[in-house]
Amino acid sequence: MAPTTSTAALRADSARVRERMVAAAREAFVSGDTDLPMNAIAKAAGVGVGTMYRHFPTRQALLESMAAESFEALVTQARVAAAEPDIATGLAGLLRAALQCQLRDPSLAAVLATPTYACEETLELSRELGGASMELLERARVAGVIRPDVTADDMRRLMCGVRHAVVSGDDDGTVADRYLTIMIAGLKP
Template sequence: MPGDADPAGPRADARRNRERILEAAREVFAAQGIDAPMSAVARRAGVGVSTLYRRFPTRTALATAAFAEQLALWAAACDQALADPDPGHGLYALLEEVCTPQVTDRGFASVFLDQFPDALDHEHERDCAEERLARLLQRARETGQLRDDFDPADIALLLLADSGLAGQPRETAVAASRRRRPPGRP
């Protein structure tokens, strides 16, 4: 209807629906993983499945939008790691930054492994993220803090192995991800 649309963007109810869908997706994907039924997301958001698909035509589109903020944090963590004068410490901090949410949130783990760096908004950002990680690894190799034969693809293998912890109880998953014993265990 005329007058309902905001010339600056979507109507207020459409924006609220979108935010409810994204929040519901994060919650459902965190609990059930990325393969959770889309109907479960719609139900949790309080919208119809057709509304969900109108906003997000594919599961990938929904998952990428739902975890865009976390993916952006990873890109920022790359910059922080690269700025660290100790490349080994920077690399460790970067891996901890991504491994903790990866083992506590099954949805993020799936999206991160499947989408990063492709989920970044622009090809330039993707290239920069890959280039920053490669530069950080090179610096760590040059200082002897990383083996010479370590390859950027090894990060993907490490993250894949770490993501297998996502179904474990939170304390156990985080401790194992950090290679520490959970509290109360010998």
């Protein structure tokens, strides 16, 4: 049965409200309020706190919703990298893409730094990223591009560290590639 006009309008309105809440949360997060205070975000979005919690039962769920688009882009980059015929190029490409995604979207960096996820969608993206990353790492090991003991979790943690190193400085951002080059050199057997 097709939804009635009022049901379709309600769903569209609900989606707009959700987007306003995510935009308000993103603005707060980027400005440094990483605690994501639900009351303040609801107020900034022009909704009640109950509406906020209906859409996002936890701060982690809100954070993951903020990062979803960037996480999807990273998964796409991982698939492209895993399919790259030159595995060294694929690995470097994925690492550069992962760093750039995290630098552009601090909410993605925060999600990638957490050990567990609140949303099924995020868990599925994590599985997809893990699968592509494992394929890439296995090919890199076999080709002798990286040490045999490097795991996908090692890569996740190292990338979080490189991102932190880049954002903790007061330079113009040109150190990102240098830090990544140093990390890649350290991965070699």
